[in-house]
Amino acid sequence: MARTALPPPAVPGTAGAFPVTVDVVALTVRGAALHALVVDRLLEPYRGQAALPGGFVLPGETLEQAAGRELEEETGLTVPAGVTGTGPWHLEQLRTYGPLGRDPRGPVLSVAYLLLAPAFGLPAAGGDAAEARWVPVGGTTAHLAFDHDRILADGVERARAKLEYSPLAAAFCPPEFTVAELRGVYEAVWGTHLDARNFHRKATGTPGFLEPTGRLGGSGPGRPAELYRLAAGVDPTAAVLHPPLLRQVSPGPAAPSA
Amino acid sequence: MARTALPPPAVPGTAGAFPVTVDVVALTVRGAALHALVVDRLLEPYRGQAALPGGFVLPGETLEQAAGRELEEETGLTVPAGVTGTGPWHLEQLRTYGPLGRDPRGPVLSVAYLLLAPAFGLPAAGGDAAEARWVPVGGTTAHLAFDHDRILADGVERARAKLEYSPLAAAFCPPEFTVAELRGVYEAVWGTHLDARNFHRKATGTPGFLEPTGRLGGSGPGRPAELYRLAAGVDPTAAVLHPPLLRQVSPGPAAPSA
DNA sequence: TCGGCTTTTCGTCAAGGTGACGAGAATGTA
């Protein structure tokens, strides 16, 4: 292609120009376990291997738009526009992985995003990648392409840490949910067991977190639970839980002597 | 320069290639206030205006290398190699700011870094930018070039949040410091006043945070203080303070009635 | 219909953390 008349940017000639990809760590809670979304690559490199959904940023796109487009193309998941904010779904930038030594095609910059979603979106295979599927995190996580193993680990760790001091666990839940569902999210993400009674006290007692709807939900055995929603006007990105819901750290207290 | 025989990367032709800059939010505590490092730009755009130190990433560089190089070129600050870890100094990636609408020269990606440093490094003017200087944060922060106001705000907020649950305050201190110096860091970054006695109890009582050196320091009036250092083997990036040192949130409790 | 069983929700209680504050120790200064 001939050099077009597009005005070359007045950046110094020594500056490099890098292809930029966007990779998405999409997490959800299915059953009682945390799952991540992976796709099987159709193209080289790493053809046939599992990878995080993602792809190159096109000219004229924002990073968020690229993340949403790639997700939709490869997995059929349609992220509601502009959902870096409230409600179920939560999209936030994770971090950027440097241009060197991570892509056999050469220096490529990758901006990773973290998506927390309720479990209802079963991905439909299609687009640039075959067979999008949820894989349990921490289990048989086969090696992912590129440095996606590390990106996935960073995303999971970010999610775990954020549950402590932000109302982000609600991003995994439908718009209205029970305290038990919310507790299930914490248990799945942290991989721990939480006392239902204490969790109920803390979750409902934390100001600016939950808001009762007045309705009842749940059809299983046992007493029906009250339905809650995220407190109105809460931006899960910025809101802070006080006091935080801290996970246990010292798992091994000294065994009481006889 | 003619097209060299370097194998063109096999990235899709539709993928964009973006110039990438690295901008550094360098924070320190001087006196009793948090300060940020800014430089005056010598080149267009925004010539003469204050901006965060930074510049374009060169081919063959990692992002961290670019951050260190730009800092050294523009401010004379030499960041010790590989100090994403322990000790004074702390460099971590902040976030990436999208390619659209942030540079008049066209789409430019900017990866921002956060540097926490002790106060000893008085920057020497030179390099690509004139007059590097510390400006107090939150005070007369004149408008910075590009979207650097937002980047600075994000960096300050990250630093404030990280002090709560990480031993990162020590990055602002010399290798050995007193509890009062450490408290001064918290007070400057958070902009609050902390009770010296309670802070002493929490800081020295938190496991895995401080380690007494046995020596005494401080030459001002009053009883000399013991010198501490960061506990051995602590990686401030990953270590977590339990319990966290939480800042006050609800400043207005109900006034007790008569 | 009627006990079990399960789950939610509310209380109780001891242990430990937190903020407010008193007081002694150890220094510089007038």
Add this chain to the structure above:
DNA sequence: TACATTCTCGTCACCTTGACGAAAAGCCGA
């Protein structure tokens, strides 16, 4: 030497947390 200043250690009331008991309110099988 008297005083101010700062560091360090204690005390005490209040709150949160974790462990756990128990009532409420629905299913399920006999």
